Amino acid sequence: MPQFYxxxxxxxxxxxxxxxxxxxxxxxxxxxxxxxxxxDQVHFLMGMDEHSQxxxxxxxxxxxxxxAWVDLMxxxxxxxxxxxxxxxxxxxxxxxxxxxxxxxxxxxxxxRHNPDDLYVGxxxxxxxxxxxxxxxxxxxxxxxxxxxPTLELVPTKERNHFFRLSRYRDTLLDRIRSGEFRVExxxxxxxxxxxxxxxxxxxxxxxxxxxxxxxxPDDADQTVYVWFDALINxxxxxxxxxxxxxxxxxxxxxxxxxxxxxxxCVIWPAMLLAAGEAIPRQVWAHGYVQWEGTKMSKTAGTAVxxxxxxxxxxxxxxxxxxxxxxxxxxxxxxxxxxxxxxYTADLADGLGNLVSRSLAMVAKYRGxxxxxxxxxxxxxxxxxxxxxxxxxAMDILDLRGGAEAAWTLVATAxxxxxxxxxxKLAKEGREAELDxxxxxxxxxxxxxxxxxxxxxxxxxxxxxxxxxxxxxPTASAWNSLADPPVGGLVSSRPQVLFPKPASx
RNA sequence: GGCAGGGUAGCUCAGCUGGUUAGAGCACGGCACUCAUAAUGCCGGGGUCGCGGGUUCGAGUCCCGCCCCUGCUACCA
Numbered sequence: 001m002p003q004f005y006x007x008x009x010x011x012x013x014x015x016x017x018x019x020x021x022x023x024x025x026x027x028x029x030x031x032x033x034x035x036x037x038x039x040d041q042v043h044f045l046m047g048m049d050e051h052s053q054x055x056x057x058x059x060x061x062x063x064x065x066x067x068a069w070v071d072l073m074x075x076x077x078x079x080x081x082x083x084x085x086x087x088x089x090x091x092x093x094x095x096x097x098x099x100x101x102x103x104x105x106x107x108x109x110x111x112r113h114n115p116d117d118l119y120v121g122x123x124x125x126x127x128x129x130x131x132x133x134x135x136x137x138x139x140x141x142x143x144x145x146x147x148x149p150t151l152e153l154v155p156t157k158e159r160n161h162f163f164r165l166s167r168y169r170d171t172l173l174d175r176i177r178s179g180e181f182r183v184e185x186x187x188x189x190x191x192x193x194x195x196x197x198x199x200x201x202x203x204x205x206x207x208x209x210x211x212x213x214x215x216x217p218d219d220a221d222q223t224v225y226v227w228f229d230a231l232i233n234x235x236x237x238x239x240x241x242x243x244x245x246x247x248x249x250x251x252x253x254x255x256x257x258x259x260x261x262x263x264x265c266v267i268w269p270a271m272l273l274a275a276g277e278a279i280p281r282q283v284w285a286h287g288y289v290q291w292e293g294t295k296m297s298k299t300a301g302t303a304v305x306x307x308x309x310x311x312x313x314x315x316x317x318x319x320x321x322x323x324x325x326x327x328x329x330x331x332x333x334x335x336x337x338x339x340x341x342x343y344t345a346d347l348a349d350g351l352g353n354l355v356s357r358s359l360a361m362v363a364k365y366r367g368x369x370x371x372x373x374x375x376x377x378x379x380x381x382x383x384x385x386x387x388x389x390x391x392x393a394m395d396i397l398d399l400r401g402g403a404e405a406a407w408t409l410v411a412t413a414x415x416x417x418x419x420x421x422x423x424k425l426a427k428e429g430r431e432a433e434l435d436x437x438x439x440x441x442x443x444x445x446x447x448x449x450x451x452x453x454x455x456x457x458x459x460x461x462x463x464x465x466x467x468x469x470x471x472x473p474t475a476s477a478w479n480s481l482a483d484p485p486v487g488g489l490v491s492s493r494p495q496v497l498f499p500k501p502a503s504x
Numbered sequence: 505g506g507c508a509g510g511g512u513a514g515c516u517c518a519g520c521u522g523g524u525u526a527g528a529g530c531a532c533g534g535c536a537c538u539c540a541u542a543a544u545g546c547c548g549g550g551g552u553c554g555c556g557g558g559u560u561c562g563a564g565u566c567c568c569g570c571c572c573c574u575g576c577u578a579c580c581a
């Protein structure tokens with residue numbers, strides 16, 4: 001069984017998660033669920049980034065200890081991911097011992113394999129505590145950081161440990177160009193390639209006298225810079241350096257936001273190369289969620305909270321909307337109006353109503369028992385085409401295309417019903433034809449449940465349940481898509497799958 | 505400033521190497537059907553394809569200029 005190790009970015013412990021965080025987790029979850037359907041042994045990692053000065057400050061502002069603060073934040077984030085049915089297999093926090101040990105060991109390995117790659121130097125510049133980084137002139141306006149105009153920039157000069165990033169330029173370019181290391185979508189790859197072509201500077205990888213961090217090996221005055229620390233989480237979670245970590249490593253896919261592609265496509269693989277470790281196979285950088293066409297950020301004040309968005313039509317609806325309408329490649333827009341429209345058209349009147357009318361007919365004309373007829377119908381032909389289109393899209397992580405493909409089967413099934421008119425067959429006593437039609441519809445529902453499950457896992461499970469099949473779709477369900485085993489199932493009229501609120 | 509990608513119906517987007525009256529979904533209007541969450545099916549209205557030139561028998565589709573948007577431009581989870 002092929003192994004598939006997928007990760008999301010770990011989130012910063014300095015505020016509640018918003019729709020942008022949710023898009024990333026839901027998108028990665030959709031991919032993870034799809035890989036499981038395809039039979040992969042999936043290991044899906046998420047977690048929290050809990051070091052850095054910003055976290056320390058947030059804790060102080062809230063009158064608590066950093067430890068208590070990150071515990072609180074971790075619970076809050078995890079709670080949201082549970083509500084959104086995110087199926088991660090592990091949850092790593094950078095304050096855990098297993099991570100600390102991995103970070104220290106990775107630095108040791110860099111020292112051992114490439115002793116010149118870590119050296120001591122001076123860094124001088126204006127430091128923004130909000131960004132947790134030194135700012136370049138272009139990022140400063142009126143003496144303040146563009147991102148954090150309320151914070152004072154701190155002139156800082158410190159002796160730090162540096163990482164010789166510059167020497168990995170050629171190797172990284174080769175790996176990307178050869179396809180050995182895939183950076184996608186293409187727009188992000190182009191950016192990284194150009195960045196590499198322009199050449200790399202070394203980076204500082206430690207901070208002086210910042211207590212809330214991982215101690216730099218053999219230097220009591222320094223802690224590991226939060227970014228250098230954070231990236232290593234993907235490796236820590238494999239059990240590194242304990243034997244057997246290669247079962248998971250290298251990662252098959254890092255899912256990240258477009259804003260941090262550079263860290264994942266340049267710094268991170270360079271660190272691994274320096275330590276003599278394998279580099280990840282692929283990075284996917286998704287776009288951002290915009291609110292009414294403008295950037296949604298924690299500082300700009302969130303017009304919509306994640307909790308509200310989940311409550312609007314339930315977690316499955318939000319997942320579907322994020323992946324279908326907002327999208328997992330370029331930036332996309334979120335608005336209540338579009339959310340409601342999609343909900344009504346695609347989910348309530350689309351998938352939900354199709355399930356409802358199909359099973360109502362099985363109940364009314366066959367007492368709920370799905371007929372055993374296995375005759376090929378145009379609907380089966382359409383089903384196969386849908387599966388093919390769906391697979392093509394999902395294999396290249398075109399989640400929007402996958403959802404779109406799956407939902408074409410809803411339209412086809414509705415058309416089939418209209419053309420066959422089972423109520424007419426029943427009235428005229430054409431029992432054999434009615435059996436064929438109802439069985440074909442049941443097969444379509446089964447296929448839809450499987451294809452939709454990465455997007456709307458809860459509702460997909462509910463469809464299976466109503467059909468009389470067991471639970472949420474699995475790999476074996478995927479394997480039976482060619483000829484879904486629905487004959488003889490005892491179905492029941494489902495409760496309304498996607499209820500329409502009066503206000504919509 | 506440099507580099508990259510965009511600007512196509514009210515909205516979200518398709519339109520490959522240029523070729524009949526520019527497409528889909530949603531939203532909107534009319535008709536049909538009744539199994540269904542007044543759902544579904546059919547028909548229809550709706551677009552100076554950012555602006556201005558040019559190449560060509562013929563250009564959203566190629567070239568030039570301009571306008572606007574987005575991203576990257578080095579340590580922004």
